[in-house]
Amino acid sequence: MSLVTDADKPTLYKRIRADIEKRILTGEWPPGHRIPFEHELVARYGCSRMTVNKALSELAQADLIERRRRAGSFVRRPQHQSAVLKIADIRAEITALGRAYGYELIGRKLRAATASDCDRLGVKKAGKVVAITCRHSADNVPFAAEDRLIDLSSVPDAATADFSREPPGSWLLHHVPWTEAEHTISAIVADDRTAEALDIAVGAPCLVIDRYTWRSARTITAVRLLYPGDSHRLVARFKGG
Amino acid sequence: MSLVTDADKPTLYKRIRADIEKRILTGEWPPGHRIPFEHELVARYGCSRMTVNKALSELAQADLIERRRRAGSFVRRPQHQSAVLKIADIRAEITALGRAYGYELIGRKLRAATASDCDRLGVKKAGKVVAITCRHSADNVPFAAEDRLIDLSSVPDAATADFSREPPGSWLLHHVPWTEAEHTISAIVADDRTAEALDIAVGAPCLVIDRYTWRSARTITAVRLLYPGDSHRLVARFKGG
DNA sequence: CACGATTATATGTCTAGACATATAAGTCAA
DNA sequence: TTGACTTATATGTCTAGACATATAATCGTG
Numbered sequence: 001m002s003l004v005t006d007a008d009k010p011t012l013y014k015r016i017r018a019d020i021e022k023r024i025l026t027g028e029w030p031p032g033h034r035i036p037f038e039h040e041l042v043a044r045y046g047c048s049r050m051t052v053n054k055a056l057s058e059l060a061q062a063d064l065i066e067r068r069r070r071a072g073s074f075v076r077r078p079q080h081q082s083a084v085l086k087i088a089d090i091r092a093e094i095t096a097l098g099r100a101y102g103y104e105l106i107g108r109k110l111r112a113a114t115a116s117d118c119d120r121l122g123v124k125k126a127g128k129v130v131a132i133t134c135r136h137s138a139d140n141v142p143f144a145a146e147d148r149l150i151d152l153s154s155v156p157d158a159a160t161a162d163f164s165r166e167p168p169g170s171w172l173l174h175h176v177p178w179t180e181a182e183h184t185i186s187a188i189v190a191d192d193r194t195a196e197a198l199d200i201a202v203g204a205p206c207l208v209i210d211r212y213t214w215r216s217a218r219t220i221t222a223v224r225l226l227y228p229g230d231s232h233r234l235v236a237r238f239k240g241g
Numbered sequence: 242m243s244l245v246t247d248a249d250k251p252t253l254y255k256r257i258r259a260d261i262e263k264r265i266l267t268g269e270w271p272p273g274h275r276i277p278f279e280h281e282l283v284a285r286y287g288c289s290r291m292t293v294n295k296a297l298s299e300l301a302q303a304d305l306i307e308r309r310r311r312a313g314s315f316v317r318r319p320q321h322q323s324a325v326l327k328i329a330d331i332r333a334e335i336t337a338l339g340r341a342y343g344y345e346l347i348g349r350k351l352r353a354a355t356a357s358d359c360d361r362l363g364v365k366k367a368g369k370v371v372a373i374t375c376r377h378s379a380d381n382v383p384f385a386a387e388d389r390l391i392d393l394s395s396v397p398d399a400a401t402a403d404f405s406r407e408p409p410g411s412w413l414l415h416h417v418p419w420t421e422a423e424h425t426i427s428a429i430v431a432d433d434r435t436a437e438a439l440d441i442a443v444g445a446p447c448l449v450i451d452r453y454t455w456r457s458a459r460t461i462t463a464v465r466l467l468y469p470g471d472s473h474r475l476v477a478r479f480k481g482g
Numbered sequence: 483c484a485c486g487a488t489t490a491t492a493t494g495t496c497t498a499g500a501c502a503t504a505t506a507a508g509t510c511a512a
Numbered sequence: 513t514t515g516a517c518t519t520a521t522a523t524g525t526c527t528a529g530a531c532a533t534a535t536a537a538t539c540g541t542g
Contacts, residue, residue: 011525037492048527053493061302069493070535187428187446187470205428205446205470229428229446252495278522289497294523310523311505 012047016055024064024075031077035065090146090225091170094138102137105164110152120222121151122212128152130159132168135197145197148223155220169223172213176220184210187229198228205229253288257296265305265316268415274316276306331387331466332411335379343378346405351393361463362392363453369393371400373409376438386438389464396461413454413462425451428470439469446470 010018023029036044041052056073059065067073094101109131113121117129132148148168150158154176161171186208188194195202207227213220251259264270277285282293297314300306308314335342352358354367362370373389389409391399402412427449429435436443448468454461 013525039492048529049493050528051526053495054525056493058302061299067493068535069533070491070537072492185426185448187448187468189430189444189446189470203430203444205430207426207428207448227428229430254495280522289499290523291498292496294525295495297523308523309505310503311507311521313522 012045013051013055013058016041016045016052017058020055020059021064029075031075033075034072035075037072090136090144091167094136094143099138100140102140103167104135104137105132106135107131107133108163110159113151117149120149121219122222123151123219128159132163134163134167136167142198142200143227145194145226146223147225148221150221151219154218168221172221181211181213184212186210194226198226200228253286254292254296254299257282257286257293258299261296261300262305270316272316275313276316278313331377331385332408335377335384340379341381343381344406344408345376345378346373347376348372348374349404351400354392358390361390362460363463364392364460367392367394367460369400373404375404375408377408383439383441384468386435386467387464388466389462391462392460395459409462410464422452422454425453427451435467439467441469 020029020035029035035056038049038052038056041055042049045052056065056067060067060073063076065073066076091101091103110128111117111131113125113127113129117131118125121129129152130150132146132150134146134148136143136146146167146169150168150172152159155172157175158168158172161168161175163171188206188208190198190200190202190204190206192202194200194206195204198206200206205228207229209225209227210222211225212222261270261276270276276297279290279293279297282296283290286293297306297308301308301314304317306314307317332342332344350372351369352372354362354370358370358372359365359367370393371391373387373391375387375389377384377387387408387410391409391413393400396413396416398416399409399413402409402416404412429447429449431439431441431443431445431447433443435441435447436445439447441447446469448470450466450468451463452466453463
């Protein structure tokens, strides 16, 4: 599997699309930024306008850019994310509810990936990983317990990031643009350890969310979140065809 | 709001795309069906191949069709939907697992919408509704309990549909193309009634999915599904920007 | 200054070709 | 029958143009 999708034998329009996509994803061209006009890209790549147009049209279809006649093409602010962000950034979720956000780092370990780590990250062989355990609270009431693994070969900066102040989810969101995520949701009843972490009764229902995030076929992080099941609701909105 | 996107002033390639999209969505061209070759569409619409190619390329980018060199273009089985379908069509989910699907209609009532019905459907005032209670099983083991409300002003045919044979979810899927859905997921522990319906112990964890589906701002159905929490996993995959 | 008319320009769509390339299908030999 | 080779064909990409159209910017006028 290649690092970048569609990069097997880059045709010109795919290269143009990938170039622009990369600048958007890395933040070099932030939302609202005007990307070069078609005629400028034509000059830069030395091709016909149809080739540039095809690249830009696909980016537009993917909602990465917005094209406006006479004005140009502009980087869109992520919009699909909102539904997901509600899940992805617990701090934002809690503060959006008008409640006081609390965060507590319980454990942080830097280690060479074990077999079970690789399995969790969905990779054959990872180098080093950071394992983080922490807890989120709202108005001083436990809100969610988090158990996370970050692949350092994808996110080397995570090795030195200070997770005692900033929750890893927020940190990642601001340092690593993700492109895809998969959630597996299930329900369990709280065992002793979970009950203690969430300050609920043993046997109370818990919502379990396992999220696995990657960018361009490259694993970023795997996280398990435990919520008190009766006090939390997870909202996901889809669009169908 | 218009019913069909991009239909304001249909240019030719959009018309071609919409024509094909319609046939796919209505099921006239089912998954696996080979759609006409480019040269056939060129002949039918009397345009150049690039125009047809643009329509087909967009359908391919939207994952509605798959294009294979030398073979042609084929309707894909819903796969962006698959994550959702897994939720939406329990019968398909169970049979996909290679297990025997069982369905049992427990109750069906046609009534004028009560205040609580309107609330559940998210409308101010509905006319008549159908309320359905049923149960799904896999290999004769209870799989999910369903409690559904269908808005008859949006789906009049549902009044006369025979839900004793076909589960309402499957029926709706084949009769009413949905465009958007919102899921609210939570966890509970089984009470007496739930425990009996799902044949699990009282106090066992349950996953609750409330799904609310609409099309073009028109409510179609609201459904609550109860799954045994330890035996069921819900997978959702998102794409971000 | 405010507002309507004009103009310049970037994107939107389309054509009639061209060559590249993956691959289904057919051919032939072991 | 099976495997290797050849061929036909549908899609993939690209060009150098063309005209259409929405609209930002400019210009003029009251």
